[in-house]
Amino acid sequence: MKLIKKVCGGLMLSLGLLFLIASFGTLSELNAENNSPEQKEEAKNTVFTGIVLGVPFTAGGGYMFWGLRRRHEKELSDRLDSTFYQILQANHGKINVLQLAMAAKLPGKQAKEYLNQKSQEFNASFEPSEQGDIIYLFHI
Structure with missing residues (x-):
């Protein structure tokens, strides 16, 4: 299950960053003087779509990795507590x-x-x- 979450989180994060990079890469076309109105409209749509898709994917992937890290820290804490109590009893x-x-x-x-x-x-x-x-x- 951890492996599946890592893979899904990695894919979501990668895909989200890819959308955001494409979106920000298109920003320069919005201010270009020699672009036609159709090209500017297409660039505007690309930026909007990249942000709309990129932010949720990036946030979702980050949230998955954050949850995995939190779970790992909890497991380590529980193991340490268990070891501590065993030594105390012994x-x-x-x-x-x-x-x-x-x-x-x-x-x-x-x-x-x-x-x-x-x-x-x-x-x-x-x-x-x-x-x-x-x-x-x-x-x-």
């Missing part, structure tokens, strides 16, 4: 940055930001480890 409420980073395959900075956010959300306390790391203590 370690009786104790977790450090390295444990989360290794289990969730995150960079250390991102794992630390996540733990700081969760510690504020759940009123966790802290204690230093023997290695000098911070251990987050969540009361389960």
